[in-house]
Amino acid sequence: MTPRFSILVEIMLELGCVFALPNIRGGSEFGKNWHEAARGRNRQVAYDDFLAAADWICSNGITEPERLAIFGGSNSGLLVAAAMTQRPELFQAVLCIAPVLDMLRYEQFGNARKWREEYGTVENVDDFHALYAYSPYHRVRENVNYPATLFVTGDKDMQCDPAHVRKMAARLQNRQDQRHPILVDYSSERGHTPSLPLSVRIEALTHRLAFLCSELGIAIPEESIQ
Numbered sequence: 545m546t547p548r549f550s551i552l553v554e555i556m557l558e559l560g561c562v563f564a565l566p567n568i569r570g571g572s573e574f575g576k577n578w579h580e581a582a583r584g585r586n587r588q589v590a591y592d593d594f595l596a597a598a599d600w601i602c603s604n605g606i607t608e609p610e611r612l613a614i615f616g617g618s619n620s621g622l623l624v625a626a627a628m629t630q631r632p633e634l635f636q637a638v639l640c641i642a643p644v645l646d647m648l649r650y651e652q653f654g655n656a657r658k659w660r661e662e663y664g665t666v667e668n669v670d671d672f673h674a675l676y677a678y679s680p681y682h683r684v685r686e687n688v689n690y691p692a693t694l695f696v697t698g699d700k701d702m703q704c705d706p707a708h709v710r711k712m713a714a715r716l717q718n719r720q721d722q723r724h725p726i727l728v729d730y731s732s733e734r735g736h737t738p739s740l741p742l743s744v745r746i747e748a749l750t751h752r753l754a755f756l757c758s759e760l761g762i763a764i765p766e767e768s769i770q
Contacts, residue, residue, distance in 0.1 A: 566597030
């Protein structure tokens, strides 16, 4: 990611958290080769990089799985969902915003066919096997208690169809072994970009902070509540 300011990160830092931003292959920040290294059938490389970073901060005593939360939106929403379904024991909480989750049917929603060059297509047998291998929706197992997860989506998302979240949340919730909460923050006003009234944005931020603090056991100082 290029430099930017995050209110969510700033507040979590003030509450005593550590923020880690792993540089993973697949983005465009370091040129074409960096992007190509985790594009299409190589996309698992990006998830391997992310998981390696999570393992590293735990093995180096910065945190532990019971205190580790991950978050991402859009393509990064796919990233954190892939991470939680591949290594559920590594995370305590997941904040997954406006994601793509069913990689075998992503082309059927809206204008998503334009992403074929990035992800591949199920019409190609090799692409199909690569997509199926990491598709979060298809990796859900019956006997696993996945990390507490808050999905965020809305009716006006024209990029990552809210059907992805509806399907994934229903699949995770409808299992006997799921003990951690699986929640959905859904808004009829929310689209893919944060162009929302300030009151709606404040409420959305409050939900995310409450979720993270609850699952990570972070006490909010009383003076912050008043």
